[in-house]
Structures are given as C-alpha cells and as structure tokens.
Amino acid sequence: MAKQTINIGTTANDGTGDPIRSAFDKTNDNFTELYDGAGVADGSVTTAKLADDSVTFAKLSDRYTALSALGTGSTFALDFSAATTFTATANANATFTFSNAKQGQVIDLILTGNYTITFSQTNGTFNKVGSTDYDGSTNNLIQIVCTNDSANPIYMYSVQPYASDPTP
Numbered sequence: 539m540a541k542q543t544i545n546i547g548t549t550a551n552d553g554t555g556d557p558i559r560s561a562f563d564k565t566n567d568n569f570t571e572l573y574d575g576a577g578v579a580d581g582s583v584t585t586a587k588l589a590d591d592s593v594t595f596a597k598l599s600d601r602y603t604a605l606s607a608l609g610t611g612s613t614f615a616l617d618f619s620a621a622t623t624f625t626a627t628a629n630a631n632a633t634f635t636f637s638n639a640k641q642g643q644v645i646d647l648i649l650t651g652n653y654t655i656t657f658s659q660t661n662g663t664f665n666k667v668g669s670t671d672y673d674g675s676t677n678n679l680i681q682i683v684c685t686n687d688s689a690n691p692i693y694m695y696s697v698q699p700y701a702s703d704p705t706p
Contacts, residue, residue: 539571601643618643628653636662639684639691647680659691667696676701
C-alpha cells in the first residue's frame with residue numbers, strides 16, 4: 539500500500555479537506571501498514587524493500603565487525619576500514635600508522651610489549667583523554683575515536699591496562 543496523505547484543505551475549516559472519518563481511516567491504514575512489519579525504507583513502505591535495506595551484522599563492513607591480529611613487530615598499520623579491533627605485540631619501540639578512519643568511528647587496540655609506542659598519520663593530531671599512560675609491563679586496551687576525518691584528521695584516545703578477571 540502506498541502512503542495515504544490526509545487532505546487538510548487550503549486553510550483551517552474551509553471545507554476542502556478530508557472529512558474527519560476519512561482522515562482517521564487513512565491514519566489507521568498507515569499505522570496498520572507500519573505495525574504489521576512492512577516498515578519504512580527510502581520513503582516507500584514495502585516488505586521486500588525493507589528486507590533489502592535492513593541493517594544486519596552480515597551486511598556491516600569489516601570496519602565495524604572484524605578483528606585484525608597484527609602480530610609482533612615495531613611498525614603497524616591501523617587501517618580503520620579493515621577492522622574494529624586490533625591486537626599487536628611490540629618487540630621494539632613501535633609506530634602505529636593510521637589510515638581510512640571515518641569521523642565517529644571507534645577502534646580498540648589491544649597491545650602488549652614494554653616499549654615506547656607512537657601514533658602517526660600525515661597532518662594528524664592525537665589527543666590523549668585521561669591521565670593513564672601506556673604500561674608496557676601488562677596488557678593495555680587503547681580506544682581510539684576519529685573526531686575529524688578531513689585532510690587534518692583528529693583522534694582522541696584513552697589507555698587502560700587490564701588483567702583477566704572473571705569476577706566483575
């Protein structure tokens with residue numbers, strides 16, 4: 539069924555709009571279409587169209603679903619389009635080069651290795667949030683959010699050491 543628009547007339551009470559019973563009949567039909575599961579997709583209401591436009595885990599790109607194990611080393615590429623979670627072990631002072639970030643995107647970097655780490659991207663600005671520093675003697679979760687994906691990207695990051703503990 540196509541959306542049914544209620545004719546409200548040209549001006550208030552001019553007698554050219556839909557009668558109240560017809561208007562509410564259209565309202566009920568429109569709500570029935572929505573509540574019966576057809577949904578609204580791209581301005582049209584059809585079950586087939588909704589199935590094509592539904593967001594499912596399977597349809598999300600790797601930037602929102604994948605894990606990338608970067609391995610052990612001293613240079614790492616954090617390609618934001620490749621994964622949402624990265625794991626790495628530094629075996630020397632390490633540089634993480636960023637690419638393909640989208641504004642608002644958050645990635646998790648799970649990092650170990652008792653070395654100095656550096657973030658890098660041409661014209662990029664990196665801002666640490668909070669006062670916790672990277673602790674190479676333990677596991678660290680570094681969350682990074684891109685707050686500007688222009689030619690001069692801006693990233694905010696926070697660091698938190700962690701230990702396995704099954705008791706919250």
